[in-house]
Amino acid sequence: MKFNPFRPNSIAPPDLFHGRDEEIAFIEKSLFQTKNGNPQHFLIEGERGLGKSSLFLKVAEQAVGTTLLINNEKANFIVMNVELDSSQSFVDILKTIAADFKRALSEKEKIKTLAAGVWDFLSK
Ligand SMILES: Nc1ncnc2c1ncn2[C@@H]1O[C@H](COP(=O)(O)OP(=O)(O)O)[C@@H](O)[C@H]1O
Ligand SMILES: [Mg+2]
Structure with a gap:
């Protein structure tokens, strides 16, 4: 049996964040469509400890424009x-x-x- 090192409620900071490429690509598309006047909504659901908060912290950087979207566009959301x-x-x-x-x-x-x-x- 292996010890589970992950702790829910301690969000992975973006520099330690790993994976979730598919989810990030999907969210980026929504941000891009929304930025261009075609609002697209999404909902992330899952068990506690699955990585929802960490994912949102990561994509929030793209949403506010700290990091660029995949096509090098800069978003400027609140x-x-x-x-x-x-x-x-x-x-x-x-x-x-x-x-x-x-x-x-x-x-x-x-x-x-x-x-x-x-x-x-x-x-x-
Ligand atoms: N993409 C990731 N890369 C590295 N660690 C992650 C990642 N996503 C989550 N974790 C780690 O997993 C645990 C649970 O993450 P968290 O975002 O709090 O989940 P949730 O919000 O779904 O309960 C935390 O220890 C977090 O640091
Ligand atoms: Mg959470």
Whole structure:
């Protein structure tokens, strides 16, 4: 019997990330289509410890433009991380999304000023 070295909840950082070429290619295609005005959605599901969070951390780098897409195009998406559950009301969900939207926008140094304006607009 072999000891399993993998620990769920300790996400593989992108530099240690290995494999998942097929999944990454699929997600890149979705990012590219979406960037060009044809939004494409996808859902990743799987058991705990399967590597979902690590995959998303990896592709988030491409989504925000830290690394390029496979065709050398640069994406410039705003990546938000929200955890939703069935106890949340519609307003709770909106608040959760708005809070992370604010955080994601303010991370984008270049558009900080714009972010403040958008937040004011949303708050109203
Ligand atoms: N592509 C990968 N390359 C290397 N290690 C990985 C990879 N994907 C996941 N792991 C490792 O597997 C474990 C579970 O990954 P995680 O992303 O937390 O899974 P999930 O979100 O599906 O529960 C962690 O120890 C993580 O570091
Ligand atoms: Mg996870």
